[in-house]
Amino acid sequence: MSAPKTAPKKVVLAYSGGLDTSIILKWLEIEYGCEVITFTADLGQGEELEPARAKAELLGVKPENIYIEDLREEFVRDFVFPMFRANAQYEGLYLLGTSIARPLISKRLVEIAASTGADAVAHGATGKGNDQVRFELAAYALNPEIKVIAPWREWDLQSRTKLIEFAELHQIPIAKDKRGEAPFSVDANLLHTSSEGKVLEDPAIDAPDYVYQRTVHPEDAPNTPEFIEITFEKGDATAIDGVEMSPATILTKLNELGGKHGCGRLDLVEGRFVGMKSRGIYETPGGTLLLEAHRGIESITMDRGAMHLKDELMPKYAELIYNGFWFSPEREMLQAAIDLSQEHVTGTVRLKLYKGVARTVGRWSDHSLYSESHVTFEEDAGAYDQKDAAGFIQLQALRLKLIAMRDRRVKSLK
Template sequence: MPARPAPKKVVLAYSGGLDTSIILKWLQTEYGCEVVTFTADLGQGEELEPARAKAQMLGIRPENIRIEDLRETFVRDYVFPMFRANAVYEGLYLLGTSIARPLIARRLVEIARETGADAVAHGATGKGNDQVRFELSVAALDPSLRVIAPWRLWDLTSRTKLLEFAEAHQIPVAKDKRGEAPFSVDANLLHTSSEGKVLENPAEPFPDYVLQRVTPPEQAPDSPEMVEITFERGDAVAVNGEALSPATLLARLNELGSRHGIGILDLVENRFVGMKSRGVYETPGGTILLEAHRGIEQITLDAGAGHLKDSLMPRYAELIYNGFWFSPEREMLQALIDRSQEHVTGTVRLKLYKGSVRTVARWSDHSLYSERHVTFEEDAGAYDQTDAQGFITLNALRLRLIAARRARLGGGLGGGLGG
């Protein structure tokens, strides 16, 4: 099979860190191509202007350096739609890294079109999920674009070789990177994830210094704090009565959750590529938001709609985790989920205390809760309890028929795994 021609112009997802700086220089030396760098501000909490300076130092023209504040887009168009579904992967993970990748990929594709690039590149390794998420997204948005994944192509297979390449090409290396990094960190406005090195043995508890943004619960305030979150059609719009933009609202919840030790998860998960990996995730605001959304759905969402939605949630979460945000099935599920949120409007009060968040009150003009029907006191005829007899009789009919057959055939008591 003949070798593919070298790309003429590549848009690189660029953090400004050591690895993507090496990738930038590798693209230039390997292909002799023009490189456009794209750095997304998703609320990772880092100063991004140094990425501009480093890209210029590595020979990128100013017009080919893109740094964009995408925090509002990230929360409004990606995080909030996902939270309408109460999406949790493998029962625990709130998908903080997974949901950021489709937005980055979309902007890579859009910038490639704007600049006439014929390829995009990313710094994900060949062992992880991110390579899949980036490349499936690009395939869905513009299959004509070539995707370059240097970690699957180059021979820089060790930290020593990476550092030697950096020094040979005068790429600055922070002093604390000369040894083995203690762990790998990825962050955005929704969460921080830490993986690798000191975390690779799941039999060993993670050291406290791994935590990047959440106070250890043991060190959290000794007094609980109440917070009220208001929703409109499934999306949070205000905290303690103050209307906030999506990104500002999530940042506010992060502050509250971080202070009270909320949202720490130590998880061994199943990667899409087949291996298990251990990570420590910190999702303070997202953990509060999930509890609050569940709380308002309790009184505003019909039982049939809610149970159907819950049954579909694991599939929806898996699609996001596996990189299928732009797939037709995810979009179909999103339409169903969004339709379910028509009346998910109201306010939830929560108690934050030493690592826990708990709904303590919820109210809504769209509530389906009827105190008249559920009360243990006199209900003034709202519910006729004798109606329950027929309801039970009809639901028991098939069970009675099965029991009669079992008795006819000489079987014992039902309910076990046998006949």
């Protein structure tokens, strides 16, 4: 097929080394007659990435056109931690593990395109999901002139059979387990694993236990609870049990602890941005511990008014991330407010991990607003005059009294 006049000359492909993106690599070369650069990001998915390099070379990509980068620290420091300052949860439950990874991948795709003179980027997201939106909104926000190629919206390889036939025709290696129908699809990074499709498509049926990869079943977790302490500075975790660690190291350690105790499992039916509902199984062990601890330290260091306003902003903030608007002015505006709220969110939280539950059991801070002398049921040495509450209540009750008097008067006129 001759390449159209608008065909890109060089494309940066988000490449996992798996069957689908390997097919996309070859399809781009055939369909557009273009040079392909592959970019593989290590976001802590737990897989060896060097095979992706070998696979790309096998498919004819020049060694200098193969980019494999360890982005774990940047991912946690610049994307996960800012999001957790907001306690962000989409639809009240989902910790946005897939959503928050996409803007970083797109950022690097666009940066590599600029440094190599590529005029397009490509991704392997399907036309049914949210990821296509996230990849492309981020890319256009960073480079409005960039061309984005989404093969799943263009080609006619709409079945597993056709994909296998294309792979065999072009001598693309196929893993044995890919010749049959996969039981479900998985996306993973340092924050979470996400499993969807096939055996999970009926939301009325309990997910089989083999779907879970990072957490033991809570019933099989240790019978003895474990206590850990997480230290925060301005809203970001900095140490576990007094040992200072880098952001990615902290999340890795929390994943290990949470997974051991069966924490962070979620079976969710969510409303996708594209309109349909989907069922997913998420595992976010470290993130679940981080969220619980962060709320614990906020409870003693943040003013009530600021906390309540922040909680009101959170659903909008989470929705922006879910829908792909990380690089938008409204997300940045909310981030500025959230970051300002974290100025005094510094201190330590003790968590109890037991049978799938992470619970705050202690918290302390030099920035604490908690005053034992004001709340004690014992003698408070004059810290609080209980008589003051009478006038406070009367002022608060004034409008309620006026409403009740008005209603009584109107009723008497009938």
